[in-house]
Amino acid sequence: MNTVTRRTLSSTAALALALLSLTACGSDGSGTKSDGVGDTTVGLLLPEKTSSTRYEAFDKPMIEASVASLCTNCSVDYANADGDEGVQKQQFDALLAKGVKVILLDPVNAKNTAPWVEAATAKGAKVVAYDRLAAGNVAAYISFDNSRTGELQGAALLEALGPKAATAQIAMINGAESDPNAASFKSGAHKALDGKVKKIGYEQSGEWKPEVAAQKMTEAIRSLGKDGIQAVYVANDGMAASVIDTLKGAGIKNVPVGGQDASLDAIQRILTGDQAYTIYKPYKPETDAAGTIAVHLLKGLDVTSIASSITESGGSHVPSMLLTPIVVTKAKVAVTVVAGGLYTAEQVCTAAYAAACAEAGVK
Template sequence: MNATMRRVLVGTAAVSMALSLAACGKAGADKKDSASSGDSKSIGLLLPENASSTRYESFDRPFIEAKVSALCPDCKVRYSNAEGSAAKQKQQFDTLIAEGVKVIVLDAFDAKSTQAWVKEAAAKGVKVVAYDRLATGPVAAYVSFDNEKVGELQGQALVDALGAKAADANIVMINGDEADPNAALFKAGAHKALDGKIKKVVYEQSGEWKPTVAGQKTGAAITQLGKDGFQAVYSANDGMAGAIITQLKAAGLSIPVGGQDAGLDAIQRIVAGDQAYTIYKAYKPLADSAAELAVSLLQGKDVKTVATATVDSDTDKGIPAKLLEPKVVTKANINDTVIADGLYKASDVCTADYAAACAAAGLK
């Protein structure tokens, strides 16, 4: 091979290598840019369970999705339900972060376990909106109801249901899951309303937000105290209240029981006289506020235009918050609350089994 030919081949190889390196460099740059930009048009939505309450699939999820779509038509909601498992919710949370989602609306199944998750997310620029339950860790915003006030309303409604018998009444309390910070607030608020107005709380246990557990605990209370040993039952939510009422009926007892969440089955039990009250936490304003906070964070806006209060968690102080007002629902005001707000139609409540009771209650 002569010198001229060698120079041509060397030059060709050099050009080829340069083009290859340039191509590799460009591909690497594209990958880096994609990772750094993240999924800028998606909002993660993680809800805790779907067994003890129908609200999450029936109301929270569709309301949040609709409001996000209205505020940001090209945004998508990436939804998962933990189905009662903190471990599963952690996997769902990690998946959203790995896929580049920058804002996550989190209703934590176990709010005490989230500190490390939320801290890690914040370090990666991911904003977390704590929904309904105040997750631990540096959340960017929180939306819920005044949950101690919820408990106060529950306790007072039970006192009202007992009427003149309240001062001599012994009460059984079936509280929510101790891993849920809201449950502690409901319990504190209920005691605030009950203590001093009733004779005594004679049995108090966690129902763990599980109807089967609540029913078992109620059965244990009947065995321990006897049928005449208590005159009313406080239940932290409607799902547990349904199981409690079933257990009481099996023992031949008909006494005041209350709950919360304004589930359709609870409203029907109230109409029928089996349940004394529920607490209505209007889901649409709650969901709308969560969507507004999430979209604001996604778009880099100040959440304080929505979050007009602040709250403290076990780990962080001064968290921007939007707190909504709950309402008591009894047979007397079903028309003026859940039906007037469009949560249910009278026809939803007044099925064939409840037609006569609805007519007597004036539902229309």
């Protein structure tokens, strides 16, 4: 397990300091002479489109905007593997062949990336682990505090259960075992839930795939019985949607289900009461940190001075920026994802959800 040593400098303060230092490099934001692709291009490889819509809708455009704001002659070379590890390896190799010297990598399978990172190092390229901690001697790591995310998920599920928690049997549908974040979410959730609920009666990986999560939920119902499940922990919103549909299809009602990622459909399910909560990880601080680290590395600047923490990974001490997630319940939709600018009230409160929005004070 990775251990994180906190420094006194907060992620927000570190990012502000980094932005100031980049501005000081030159008024055009370039800071270095452009001799080719390696000087002006940031590679960006994201893992999926289907299970989570966040990558295409938020991460990609926001990282592009962040890099452009810091380096006017820089560009982002982007590809999405759509859940295919082999495809992502081809995309990674293609970036190296083009001479890209900084690659932001959110891996499909983080356990298998050490040889990738080694190959990049041999070509003078630096790999930054984005959102998921890639194996290998990466130059930096940017994410949220994933153990804390799991704790918040577990605590929110307990809150949804209320006084029934002590007698509740719950099911857990975790993320992919190939994703180190999923392990952190799981351990954090167990920290919150173990000893606070009667029993975790069923626990399996949904592999970040809604269809797999539905299959596992069907197994849980068959194993525990329709009356044997009082709540369901689900690692993200995409899987939560299929779990909720599976419960409804089995005629099971009033069972709290939680998720993560604050997807628009999850926010709407929370407003109608179909989903108990989600976890909001504001994208802009994370994407700004990614852009800042990437441009620092393009310029040949040291990133250890702007990192807010250090993550121990495979014997290496990786400069890291780890951010704090936020729980979203029905009562908090207006003051979190709407007030924070993730969605407008108009996007959330379509005709089908107008009454639920009015009840929750979303306007």
